[in-house]
Amino acid sequence: MKQNDVILQSVTRVAVVIILTFSIYLFMNGHHHPGGGFIGGLSTAAAIVLLYLSFGIEKVRENIRMDFKKLAAIGVLIAVGTGMTAVVFGKPFLTQAFDYFNLPIFGETELASALIFDTGVALAVIGTAVNIILSISEDR
Amino acid sequence: MIFDTLMIIALCLLVLAIMANLYRVVKGPSSADRVQALDSVGINIIASIAVFSVFLHTHAFFDLILLIGILSFIGTTAFAKFLERGVVIERKR
Numbered sequence: 340m341k342q343n344d345v346i347l348q349s350v351t352r353v354a355v356v357i358i359l360t361f362s363i364y365l366f367m368n369g370h371h372h373p374g375g376g377f378i379g380g381l382s383t384a385a386a387i388v389l390l391y392l393s394f395g396i397e398k399v400r401e402n403i404r405m406d407f408k409k410l411a412a413i414g415v416l417i418a419v420g421t422g423m424t425a426v427v428f429g430k431p432f433l434t435q436a437f438d439y440f441n442l443p444i445f446g447e448t449e450l451a452s453a454l455i456f457d458t459g460v461a462l463a464v465i466g467t468a469v470n471i472i473l474s475i476s477e478d479r
Numbered sequence: 480m481i482f483d484t485l486m487i488i489a490l491c492l493l494v495l496a497i498m499a500n501l502y503r504v505v506k507g508p509s510s511a512d513r514v515q516a517l518d519s520v521g522i523n524i525i526a527s528i529a530v531f532s533v534f535l536h537t538h539a540f541f542d543l544i545l546l547i548g549i550l551s552f553i554g555t556t557a558f559a560k561f562l563e564r565g566v567v568i569e570r571k572r
Contacts, residue, residue, distance in 0.1 A: 342564070347556065358549055361545055361546075361549070365546075368542075372542075373539055373540075373542055373543075374542060378546070382546065382549065385549060385550065389553050389556070391568050392556055392567065392568060393556070395568070395569040395570060395571065397570060397571050472568075476566075476567065476568040476570075477570070
């Protein structure tokens, strides 16, 4: 018997957009407000898990062509790379730099290298969480 | 003073609602009853956080409200798929 998932799949199509927007908001908010790389990565992983729940493994794997093991590795490399950049400039490991720039739309904005470190943390969290859930679900 | 008392009364009522839901979680005859009661506990926790952040005069917990809503939805969906199909994440044979 063919199962019918119309309501679940339609709700997922709308909800995943909202969850991904919310996770990017949490990620960018982490410097001055609650949020940051860890919780942003976890909510992105929640959106991907919701996609897997409603569409099955094969269909999502066709559309998101991404190896989550490599994603976790790239995240750790980015996080270590921001630390090593400080060593290159003669500062202690993991020294953070920030400055104020005049961007075209946003006006005067504070850009910190902690954002790049946070990107690495978020990618590592997404890769690890999705990879754990996928490897548990393949039970054969 | 009257404001604080009102907020604490609202929180106590929400705790009573969560207790009633927990009674259904423990006692519920079928698994679907328990899943629905757990979903309802999540909604009551969201309401408690809203009342609590009004009580504390802060807006630091507003992200948490949306996050608990999302996680509660995903958890309930996963439980419902497990009860109906036996698997949570499907794969074609």
